[in-house]
Amino acid sequence: LAHTFFVISKACIHYFKMHSFYLMNRDYRENFLLRKNKPSEEIEKTSIYPQNLQISNYFYYLAAPTLVYQDIFPRTEKFRPKYALQKFISGAVCLLSMHFLFSEFIKSHLTYIDKVSVFESVIKIYLPFITITLMFFIFLFECICPFYAELTCFGDRLFYDDFWNSTDQDE
Numbered sequence: 001l002a003h004t005f006f007v008i009s010k011a012c013i014h015y016f017k018m019h020s021f022y023l024m025n026r027d028y029r030e031n032f033l034l035r036k037n038k039p040s041e042e043i044e045k046t047s048i049y050p051q052n053l054q055i056s057n058y059f060y061y062l063a064a065p066t067l068v069y070q071d072i073f074p075r076t077e078k079f080r081p082k083y084a085l086q087k088f089i090s091g092a093v094c095l096l097s098m099h100f101l102f103s104e105f106i107k108s109h110l111t112y113i114d115k116v117s118v119f120e121s122v123i124k125i126y127l128p129f130i131t132i133t134l135m136f137f138i139f140l141f142e143c144i145c146p147f148y149a150e151l152t153c154f155g156d157r158l159f160y161d162d163f164w165n166s167t168d169q170d171e
Contacts, residue, residue: 013067014062016067017061017062017067017069019169020067020068020069021058021061021069023069023170024069024070024071025049025052025053025069028049028052028071029049031049032049032050048071048072049071052071052072057071060073060152061073063148063152064148064149064152064154065145065146065148065149065152065154066154066156073154073155073156074154074155074156075153075154075155076150076153076154076155077153078153079150079151079153080150083146083150084147084150084151087142087143087144087146087147087150088143088147090142090143091139091143091144091147094135094136094138094139094143095139097135098132098135098136098139101128101131101132101135102128102132105124105125105127105128106125106128106129106132109121109124109125
């Protein structure tokens with residue numbers, strides 16, 4: 001089940017990334033063609049359009065922890081191993097804590113769930129489930145994404161603000 005969830009989530013992420021890559025480069029191409037046909041003082045340069053269509057640029061975008069494509073991403077100057085190790089250890093602690101909560105409070109209750117009422121089952125599972133959900137959010141957005149950002153030297157550490165503040169798929 002975990003492998004299936006991972007593959008489906010990666011497929012969704014790559015779909016969103018390809019969609020963003022396509023839409024942004026379509027807009028860049030339209031601006032490029034407008035600049036080509038009009039004098040340079042009427043339309044300002046907004047992109048490095050033809051030069052950004054390289055396979056290395058696309059694969060960097062696929063590895064970068066962002067869903068919104070830009071032709072130039074902010075980069076950090078160097079890789080910080082202490083910061084990456086801190087995020088890796090905090091991610092491991094989150095995973096171990098989630099496993100502990102599941103095995104001690106949820107899985108142990110599931111062995112005798114047919115012998116108690118539905119109300120009692122919901123009450124006993126509710127708090128650990130909410131805690132696991134919050135820890136998963138922390139694990140994903142405060143451990144995994146910054147760890148990948150550090151590995152790829154991605155400079156914008158608030159990369160999920162664009163995702164949370166968007167109102168539709170085009171944004």
